[in-house]
Amino acid sequence: MNSYDLLVVGGGATGSGIALDAALRGLKVLLLEQNDFAEGTSSRSTKLAHGGVRYLEAAVKNLDKEQFDLVREGVKERYRLLHNAPHLSKKISLITPLYSWFEVPYIFAGLALYDLIAGRYSLGRSKIVSKKEIISSNPSVKKEGLKAGVSYFDGAFNDARMAIALLQSAKKEGAVVKNYYKVEAFIFDKNHKIVGVKAYDKISQKEEKFFAKVVINATGVFSDHIRKMADENVKNIIKPSSGIHIVIDKKYLPSKNGLMIPKTEDKRVLFILPYMGKCLVGTTDREAEVTEHPKVKESDIEYLLHHINSYFDLKITKKDILSSFCGLRPLVDLGLSGSCTSKLAREHIIEELDSGLITIAGGKWTTYRNMAEGLVDLCLKKECFKDMDRRCTTSEYKVVGSQSDLDSAKERLDAILKDKELSERLFLLYGDQALKVLEYEKELNNPHFLDEKYKILRAELLYAIDHEFVKKAEDFVYRRVCIGLIDENESRVLIENTKRLMDETD
Ligand SMILES: Cc1cc2nc3c(=O)[nH]c(=O)nc-3n(C[C@H](O)[C@H](O)[C@H](O)COP(=O)(O)OP(=O)(O)OC[C@H]3O[C@@H](n4cnc5c(N)ncnc54)[C@H](O)[C@@H]3O)c2cc1C
Numbered sequence: 162m163n164s165y166d167l168l169v170v171g172g173g174a175t176g177s178g179i180a181l182d183a184a185l186r187g188l189k190v191l192l193l194e195q196n197d198f199a200e201g202t203s204s205r206s207t208k209l210a211h212g213g214v215r216y217l218e219a220a221v222k223n224l225d226k227e228q229f230d231l232v233r234e235g236v237k238e239r240y241r242l243l244h245n246a247p248h249l250s251k252k253i254s255l256i257t258p259l260y261s262w263f264e265v266p267y268i269f270a271g272l273a274l275y276d277l278i279a280g281r282y283s284l285g286r287s288k289i290v291s292k293k294e295i296i297s298s299n300p301s302v303k304k305e306g307l308k309a310g311v312s313y314f315d316g317a318f319n320d321a322r323m324a325i326a327l328l329q330s331a332k333k334e335g336a337v338v339k340n341y342y343k344v345e346a347f348i349f350d351k352n353h354k355i356v357g358v359k360a361y362d363k364i365s366q367k368e369e370k371f372f373a374k375v376v377i378n379a380t381g382v383f384s385d386h387i388r389k390m391a392d393e394n395v396k397n398i399i400k401p402s403s404g405i406h407i408v409i410d411k412k413y414l415p416s417k418n419g420l421m422i423p424k425t426e427d428k429r430v431l432f433i434l435p436y437m438g439k440c441l442v443g444t445t446d447r448e449a450e451v452t453e454h455p456k457v458k459e460s461d462i463e464y465l466l467h468h469i470n471s472y473f474d475l476k477i478t479k480k481d482i483l484s485s486f487c488g489l490r491p492l493v494d495l496g497l498s499g500s501c502t503s504k505l506a507r508e509h510i511i512e513e514l515d516s517g518l519i520t521i522a523g524g525k526w527t528t529y530r531n532m533a534e535g536l537v538d539l540c541l542k543k544e545c546f547k548d549m550d551r552r553c554t555t556s557e558y559k560v561v562g563s564q565s566d567l568d569s570a571k572e573r574l575d576a577i578l579k580d581k582e583l584s585e586r587l588f589l590l591y592g593d594q595a596l597k598v599l600e601y602e603k604e605l606n607n608p609h610f611l612d613e614k615y616k617i618l619r620a621e622l623l624y625a626i627d628h629e630f631v632k633k634a635e636d637f638v639y640r641r642v643c644i645g646l647i648d649e650n651e652s653r654v655l656i657e658n659t660k661r662l663m664d665e666t667d
Contacts, residue, residue, distance in 0.1 A: 205488025210316030
């Protein structure tokens with residue numbers, strides 16, 4: 162029977178977090194995503210689990226408690242994300258190269274405050290680093306005028322795979338999760354209360370009806386569209402802002418540290434980060450239209466190139482770009498912030514319409530768990546769930562891939578595979594599930610590759626179809642093995658090979 166306690170529309174960070182939290186509390190959960198999971202904003206982030214160094218500056222300058230609270234919540238959730246998904250995340254050191262002596266104590270004081278706010282959730286102390294130290298770990302950084310720098314810690318994680326791990330976990334706890342199901346209309350009772358949805362299955366091309374006691378709108382930048390399906394007179398609350406990233410060769414950032422440029426010409430923060438053996442640069446911030454597949458603008462690429470070239474002794478040109486992608490921030494605008502999206506706060510809102518539709522929007526990846534906790538707490542106060550009084554358990558819940566002893570899983574993986582690089586890659590993507598991936602390969606000494614350059618195994622695709630909700634070749638290439646995000650040319654080859662194997666195994 163298509164009848165649930167909670168129906169979540171949207172399979173990005175927000176919806177996936179809610180599905181897991183609600184399932185763990187014993188609710189019968191259905192999650193519907195119109196495309197692949199995390200295909201929207203949630204696979205296009207800077208991939209930092211952070212409290213928001215930038216918001217901290219605003220908090221200090223304006224003595225704004227809300228911004229302080231946002232940073233405090235962020236650093237706590239950063240710690241939890243690292244703890245609960247250790248195979249998908251890590252602590253990274255970020256260095257801020259500084260070209261004026263005046264900035265050194267200013268930036269150091271700010272980052273020391275960041276550590277102080279984190280308190281027991283701190284990942285380590287910030288410190289001043291000498292010019293020599295900066296150059297030795299980042300030889301191509303611009304040397305002229307470099308005075309010193311400050312290093313601090315934040316978290317880095319694989320956003321697309323984190324969403325998949327959350328959904329695998331939600332499924333394991335009893336939730337039903339479906340990708341390529343687009344919610345097209347609500348079903349109302351005679352009192353105009355929402356009792357279900359009509360959804361279109363893009364794969365079978367059929368419409369289905371699903372019923373639920375409560376429907377959650379977790380559709381990011383599409384939130385207003387869904388709200389208007391419930392009540393066409395509601396005012397918009399989302400102001401989308403686009404941000405792009407480019408990926409370049411590792412030679413520009415050979416160290417394991419990232420670089421944080423604290424102030425671009427338009428007073429933004431720029432990150433240059435190690436990512437999957439390459440270097441990720443971002444991001445931009447510009448008001449945008451809502452669209453399913455936002456395109457990278459030439460002017461945004463030029464903006465990033467202009468800024469990184471000001472901080473490197475190497476000249477990086479468009480030819481050096483291996484891949485680029487654009488995401489839309491679902492910023493909430495309650496009419497207070499004028500037109501500049503970079504000044505909109507990154508906190509989230511929860512709103513309930515008269516029809517019963519609950520919308521959760523805004524926030525950031527780092528705080529997905531906390532957002533879900535607040536939302537499910539609110540739902541459980543409803544009359545229809547009056548007999549359910551379950552506490553949230555996600556703060557200590559390890560996601561699929563991290564649920565067993567990871568050290569012994571890695572040891573077993575290393576013992577099975579001769580190729581240590583391959584073993585490392587599989588471990589970072591699948592954690593203890595890498596051993597399950599290998600069950601799909603009979604010839605472990607001479608495995609079948611779908612892609613030779615990145616050593617993508619045929620077994621990974623077979624596993625992903627069975628256990629990671631892969632329906633299309635692009636799902637696998639972009640959001641399971643994540644090659645689409647780092648190498649556009651090679652991803653074309655991999656998509657063709659993936660399609661061929663999917664056709665054969667159909
Ligand atoms: C450039 C950029 C950099 C960022 N960097 C960071 C960072 O480093 N750290 C951090 O913590 N946060 C970061 N963020 C913020 C973070 O990525 C977002 O806050 C988060 O991913 C939003 O998740 P979401 O689930 O709300 O939205 P989405 O990921 O957009 O998910 C909403 C989903 O709803 C689906 N949907 C829409 N309509 C329907 C429908 N009718 N039926 C079914 N499904 C539907 C969409 O297809 C989509 O997949 C960044 C954001 C951007 C844009």
